[in-house]
Amino acid sequence: MQAIGLDYARRAVATREVAEPEITHPEQVRFRVREVGVCGTDRELARFAFGFPPEGKDFLTLGHEAVGEIVELGAAVRDLRPGDLVAPTIRRACPGPCGCCRAGRRDLCSSGEYRERGIFGLHGYAAEFAVDSVRDLVPVPAALSAYAILVEPLSSVEKLVESVLRAHQADAQMALVLGAGPIGILAALRLQLQGIKVTVQSLEEESDARVALVRRAGARYEREGRDEVDIAIEATGSPEAAFTGLKRLAPNGVLGLLGARDGVGAMPWLEMIRRNLTVIGSLNASLLHFKRGVKTLGMLERRTLDGLVTRVAGVRGLAETLAGEGMRGAVKVVHTLAE
Ligand SMILES: [Zn+2]
Ligand SMILES: [Zn+2]
Numbered sequence: 001m002q003a004i005g006l007d008y009a010r011r012a013v014a015t016r017e018v019a020e021p022e023i024t025h026p027e028q029v030r031f032r033v034r035e036v037g038v039c040g041t042d043r044e045l046a047r048f049a050f051g052f053p054p055e056g057k058d059f060l061t062l063g064h065e066a067v068g069e070i071v072e073l074g075a076a077v078r079d080l081r082p083g084d085l086v087a088p089t090i091r092r093a094c095p096g097p098c099g100c101c102r103a104g105r106r107d108l109c110s111s112g113e114y115r116e117r118g119i120f121g122l123h124g125y126a127a128e129f130a131v132d133s134v135r136d137l138v139p140v141p142a143a144l145s146a147y148a149i150l151v152e153p154l155s156s157v158e159k160l161v162e163s164v165l166r167a168h169q170a171d172a173q174m175a176l177v178l179g180a181g182p183i184g185i186l187a188a189l190r191l192q193l194q195g196i197k198v199t200v201q202s203l204e205e206e207s208d209a210r211v212a213l214v215r216r217a218g219a220r221y222e223r224e225g226r227d228e229v230d231i232a233i234e235a236t237g238s239p240e241a242a243f244t245g246l247k248r249l250a251p252n253g254v255l256g257l258l259g260a261r262d263g264v265g266a267m268p269w270l271e272m273i274r275r276n277l278t279v280i281g282s283l284n285a286s287l288l289h290f291k292r293g294v295k296t297l298g299m300l301e302r303r304t305l306d307g308l309v310t311r312v313a314g315v316r317g318l319a320e321t322l323a324g325e326g327m328r329g330a331v332k333v334v335h336t337l338a339e
Contacts, residue, residue, distance in 0.1 A: 003127035004315045005061040006045060008053050013046055013319040016059050018123075021131040026076035030131045031068030031086060035311075037149045038321050038333045039065060039182065040237065040259070041119065046322040051119050062318065063126030064090045064118035065152040067140070069338070077134050086137040087151035087294070088125065090116045091284050107159065107284035116284075126315050128337065138290040140297075147297050147305045149334050150186065154293030155285035157186045160256045162289070164231055165194065167278045170252040172230035176201060178245055179236035180210040180221075182308060182332040183258055187233045188219045189300055201225055201244075202236075209329045213307040229253065239263020246279065254278040309334050 007014035023030055042062055045051040053060035070084045080086070093101035094113040101109050118124020140148040165172065173196060177188045180202035188198045199220040204210050214221045225248070232245030233256045242260035246268070249255060257280065271277070285293075297305070310330035312321065314337070321333045 001128040003061040003123070004063075004318050005059055005124065005126060006048070006051070006053070008058045008060070011048055013062075013322060014059070018061070018127065020129050023072060023074050023131055025133065026074040027133050027135065028074040028131050029070050029077055029080060029086070029134055029137070030072040030129055031070045033063075033066055033068050033125045033127060033130055033337050034085075035067045035149045036063035036124075036126045036315065036318075036335050036337065037065030037152065038318070038335070039153065043322055043324065045119065046319075052121055054121055054123060060118070061123035061125070061127050062118050063124035064116065065149060066125035066130070067145070067148040067151075068125070068130060071129070074134075080134060080139060085140040085142060085145055085148055087140055087148055087290060088117065088130070088132050089136050089138070089155075089285075089287055089290055090119065090152065092117070092122060092136070105286050107286045107289075126318060126335070126337075135287070138287065138294055140294055144294065144297050147309070149309065150182075150297060150305065150332070151290055151293045153182050153332075154186050154190070154296055155289040156258065156282070157183060157190050158289040158292045158296065159285040160233065160258060160280070160282040161187065161190050161194070163280050163282055164233070164254045164256040167254045167280060168230060168252060169276065170230070172196060172254075174227070174229045174250075175199070175231040175233065176225070176229040176245065176248055177219075177233045177235060178202070178241040179234065179259070180204055180214060181235060184233070184235035185210070185214060185217075185308060185331065187235055187258075188214065189217060189304065190296060191231065191233075192218060193296065193299055196231065199225065199227070199229070209307070210331060213304065213331070216307075217301065217304045231256070234258060234260050237261055239265065246277070249275070249277050251275045252277075254280060257281045308332055311336050
């Protein structure tokens with residue numbers, strides 16, 4: 001079968017003919033990959049900023065956000081049937097494994113030697129077929145098939161929102177989400193389900209489709225603001241946004257970080273102490289957060305979700321998507337491999 005990924009010898013995105021994966025353990029299933037989502041992580045991988053291929057190989061199949069349709073079951077698989085839709089988790093346990101990985105919280109891996117499909121040392125899903133253990137997959141109801149590709153980004157949001165709400169020790173009512181990418185918008189939608197009033201702050205012009213989408217979903221949009229908020233979520237990658245989030249916190253406020261890179265600025269330690277402020281970083285998610293993501297998807301408005309996903313037929317154009325060409329106005333680009 002054909003796979004699309006990174007050629008580490010040529011340092012380029014490339015197509016390779018690879019062997020079809022086979023079931024080697026009774027708890028595994030084989031699935032046909034229906035869709036692969038593209039995010040900032042893929043773009044950084046394609047610039048060879050981080051990530052590495054499987055040991056001894058010079059090629060890494062891309063695609064960590066995926067939806068599959070089961071075609072074959074291992075002998076011990078009971079709860080899934082051929083034709084069922086699944087969303088795979090990304091991270092696999094470290095070799096130890098460490099206590100967190102052993103306890104099923106690979107997202108909290110303490111050794112740092114975990115592997116991630118399509119990112120660190122394991123092939124991703126941008127190929128016709130894939131095999132995974134049922135323990136690494138979440139089933140998605142057929143009614144949500146059009147949005148199943150959002151389960152993975154939502155899982156990260158679920159984990160951070162859980163942490164942020166737990167850390168906020170008073171009554172959180174107002175939230176600021178920095179960034180109007182897929183993660184920012186999903187975070188806004190998720191916080192709204194919690195009964196929290198959300199403002200999204202980003203760089204998009206008023207005429208941008210993302211702004212209309214945010215407003216239609218019932219959130220405020222601003223390019224600049226001053227109001228204090230109980231919760232700030234940074235989903236931009238920029239250190240400035242993280243400092244903005246911290247500055248905007250009301251007493252007892254919590255700042256959640258999803259993408260900020262390092263930057264230089266003054267940390268207001270004393271202010272943080274006086275006002276009981278908390279800063280939380282979060283990456284990856286557990287199986288439980290993936291399951292919650294499926295539940296959340298079922299509660300969100302279809303019209304909003306439709307606006308989040310732009311589909312491109314086939315994976316041939318993946319290199320162009322990764323280079324960020326020709327998809328203006330798209331919030332999340334999803335490549336379809338099979339109907
Ligand atoms: Zn991603
Ligand atoms: Zn571990």
